[in-house]
Structure formats: C-alpha cells, structure tokens
Amino acid sequence: xxxxxxxxxxxxxxxxxxxxxxxxxxRKFTFxxxxxxxxxxxxxxxxVGFANIYESExxxxxxxxxxxxxxxxxxxxxxxxxxxxxxxxxxxxxxxNLKNSIVLVNSGNFGIPVSQLVFSHNPLGLSIQIVVMxxxxxxxxxxxxxxxxSVNFKGLKVFYEFxxxxxxxxxxxxxxxxxxxxxxxxxxxxxIKSVSDGFLAMALLTLGAQVAYIKIKKISLVLILSCFxxxxxxxxxxxxxxxxxxxxxxxxxxxxxASSYPSSRNSAQLALEYNNYPEFAxxxxxxxxLLSCVTVTVIVYVSKLIF
Numbered sequence: 001x002x003x004x005x006x007x008x009x010x011x012x013x014x015x016x017x018x019x020x021x022x023x024x025x026x027r028k029f030t031f032x033x034x035x036x037x038x039x040x041x042x043x044x045x046x047x048v049g050f051a052n053i054y055e056s057e058x059x060x061x062x063x064x065x066x067x068x069x070x071x072x073x074x075x076x077x078x079x080x081x082x083x084x085x086x087x088x089x090x091x092x093x094x095x096x097n098l099k100n101s102i103v104l105v106n107s108g109n110f111g112i113p114v115s116q117l118v119f120s121h122n123p124l125g126l127s128i129q130i131v132v133m134x135x136x137x138x139x140x141x142x143x144x145x146x147x148x149x150s151v152n153f154k155g156l157k158v159f160y161e162f163x164x165x166x167x168x169x170x171x172x173x174x175x176x177x178x179x180x181x182x183x184x185x186x187x188x189x190x191x192i193k194s195v196s197d198g199f200l201a202m203a204l205l206t207l208g209a210q211v212a213y214i215k216i217k218k219i220s221l222v223l224i225l226s227c228f229x230x231x232x233x234x235x236x237x238x239x240x241x242x243x244x245x246x247x248x249x250x251x252x253x254x255x256x257x258a259s260s261y262p263s264s265r266n267s268a269q270l271a272l273e274y275n276n277y278p279e280f281a282x283x284x285x286x287x288x289x290l291l292s293c294v295t296v297t298v299i300v301y302v303s304k305l306i307f
Contacts (some may be wrong), residue, residue, distance in 0.1 A: 006117060012293045015110065018201055019286075022145045030052045036206045037272050043129075045241075045266075046170035049137050049194040053174030054184070056130050056216075062251060066128060069241060069255055070135045075173045076237050077103045077229070078143065084225055089183040093276040096147040097267070098222055101284040102229035104144050104264035105264020107133040108200075110289070111261045118257060118300055119250070128254035141167045148270040207265055210272055211282035226263065231295045253307040260286035260299040 025031070082101040085095035105111070113130050119125025145165060177184065184192070238259035240253045263284045271281030 002042070005086050006081070006137040008293050010113065010117060011288070013278055014113075015204060015289065017206040018204035018212070022210075023212040024113070024208075025205070026209035026212040031207075031209050033209060033272060036209060037269065040203055040206050040269060041273055042166055044202050045269075046166040047192055047195040048199040049167050050170040050174040051192055052108075052130065052137070053134050053171055054178050062124070062128070065245070065251060066131050066255065067135065069245060069247070070132060072241055073234070073238055073259060074103060074135075074139055074143070076241075076286075077234060079231060080233065083174035084229070087226075088222065090222070092150070092294065094222065094280065095272055096150070096227055097277050100144050100147055100270065101226040101263040101281070101288070104140050104267045105132075105136055105230070105234075105258070105261045106264045106289070107136045107258060107261055109112050110292070111258060112225060114257070114261070114296060115254070119254065122250055124250045128251060129258055130259045132255070136264070137167070137171055137232065140264065140270075141165055144264075144267065144270055148274045150277055151250075177268060179262070182291050203269070207268060207282065207285065208273075210268060210278060211286055214282055214286075216283060216287075220280075223280070223283060223287060224233060227288045229300055230284075230288050231260065231291055234297045235295075235299055249307060253303045255307070256303045257296070257299055258291070260296050262292040262296075 025271065078099065082095075085098050088098075090098060107117040107129065111133060112126075115126045115129035119129075176182075210273065238256055242256060247255065265285055268281040268285045270276075272278040
C-alpha cells in the first residue's frame with residue numbers, strides 16, 4: 001500500500017494535474033490543436049530527445065544487454081499487435097493506433113519518475129530507464145512514425161514525411177556529440193536545458209487539450225486489447241525474455257518494471273499530427289495511465305520479490 005500511495009502521490013497525481021490544466025484551459029480559450037501539435041513535435045520533442053541522449057552514461061556490457069533485450073521485446077509486441085489488428089480487421093488508421101499504443105511506452109514522463117522512486121539508492125536502475133527511454137525515442141520516430149504516416153501517405157511520401165522529422169536528427173546529433181565527448185558551451189546548453197525542462201508541462205497540456213471533449217460512452221474491444229497488450233502482455237513477455245537471456249539483479253528488475261508503463265503520450269501526439277483517430281489515441285493514453293497506477297505497483301512489488 002505504501003508503494004501504491006507513493007506512486008499515486010508522486011507520479012500519477014502530478015501527471016493528471018497537468019492534463020487537467022490542459023483540459024480546463026482548452027475548454028476556456030479553445031486552443032488551436034494543430035499549433036500545439038507543431039510546437040511539441042518540432043520544438044520540444046527534438047530538444048528533450050537530444051538532451052536525454054547527450055547526458056546519458058552507462059556501462060558498455062549493460063548497454064548491449066539492454067539494446068538486445070529491447071529490440072526483441074519491441075519486435076515481439078509489433079508482431080502480436082499486428083496480428084491482433086488483422087484479426088479485428090481494423091482500417092489502417094485504427095490499426096496504426098492499436099499497434100502504437102501497445103509498442104510505444106511512456107518511458108519518459110512516467111517511467112523516469114517511477115524509476116527515481118524505485119531506484120532512489122541505486123543509480124544503475126535509473127540509468128537503465130534512461131537508456132530504455134532513448135531506445136523508445138528511436139522506436140517512436142521510426143516504427144511509430146512510419147505507422148502513422150503510412151495511413152495517409154504512400155511510397156516515397158512516407159519516406160519524405162519520415163526524414164523531415166527533426167527528432168531523428170536531434171537523436172543522431174546527441175549520439176554523435178556524446179560519443180565524441182564534445183562539451184557544449186553553457187550559453188548553448190542553457191536554452192537547450194530550459195526547453196527540455198518545459199517539455200513535460202507542454203506535452204501534458206497538449207494531451208489535456210486533445211482529450212478535453214472526449215466522452216468514453218463505452219469501452220470498446222480495441223481499447224481493452226490496447227490496455228491489455230500494454231499493461232499485461234508486455235510485462236509477461238518481458239519476464240519470459242529476462243529468464244531466457246538469464247538477466248539478473250538490478251538489470252532484470254529495471255527492465256521488467258520498464259516494460260509495464262502505460263501507452264506513450266507520443267502515440268497520441270502522432271495520431272493528432274496525422275489525424276488518425278486522435279480521440280481514440282487520447283483514450284488509450286488516459287485509460288492505460290489510470291490503470292497503470294495498479295498494474296505498475298504490482299510489477300514493482302513482484303520485481304522486488306523475484307530479483
């Protein structure tokens with residue numbers, strides 16, 4: 001109960017306060033959602049992605065383990081979510097939403113605070129979560145982006161929409177400068193850090209505006225399968241892979257917990273940007289985040305028992 005209370009108070013409550021502010025302000029002033037989307041996609045996301053990659057540090061052996069593990073987990077979820085979409089005979093837009101909601105994880109503004117709480121006396125645990133977040137950024141702006149773009153664009157247009165996204169170049173630049181140990185001058189780093197620090201508030205305000213008028217009159221089968229895939233199936237696959245790969249200790253614990261987080265806010269952001277059922281995408285983020293206050297607590301508790 002203590003862990004549940006801490007997660008609700010320190011993670012869930014602040015997230016929903018910011019979403020609530022976005023709902024209130026959009027209802028009062030009626031924001032231009034397209035403008036909010038562009039600001040988040042082309043300004044905040046590339047900056048926070050660059051800053052996170054540039055600042056990350058982790059042991060080489062552990063890094064390889066995390067990357068291999070995450071690739072196998074993501075590919076497994078991609079295949080399963082694709083099969084579910086085909087079985088349900090979903091159209092391209094809803095199929096893209098379902099797949100993104102299961103594969104893309106809220107490893108940043110949800111995962112980082114939870115990891116800070118769970119691994120408060122173990123820096124390795126938080127470092128692993130940061131690497132998972134970086135990998136998720138790549139997955140989001142490769143698989144997730146192509147998923148969303150291909151709904152309305154075909155052939156070379158999909159490639160064009162993909163390569164024009166600044167997030168990709170921000171991540172590559174962050175990797176390059178971090179790998180070469182290039183010191184960014186303070187007068188450049190200061191504005192980068194300021195924008196990066198503002199990402200959470202802006203992203204959740206945008207999500208609040210996006211879902212301000214959403215009414216969940218009934219829980220659809222697609223929404224149920226989305227939440228099941230993200231909150232139940234993903235941790236089960238993760239646990240299976242941990243035993244197969246013979247991972248132990250903090251690495252196993254951190255990866256198991258990281259697999260249990262709710263659907264990424266970026267999946268809703270991509271749906272809004274490319275107009276692919278943005279209401280449903282917002283629902284998956286909200287409902288999975290609400291349910292995760294229970295499921296993540298259980299996963300954290302179990303991880304402490306078995307690792």
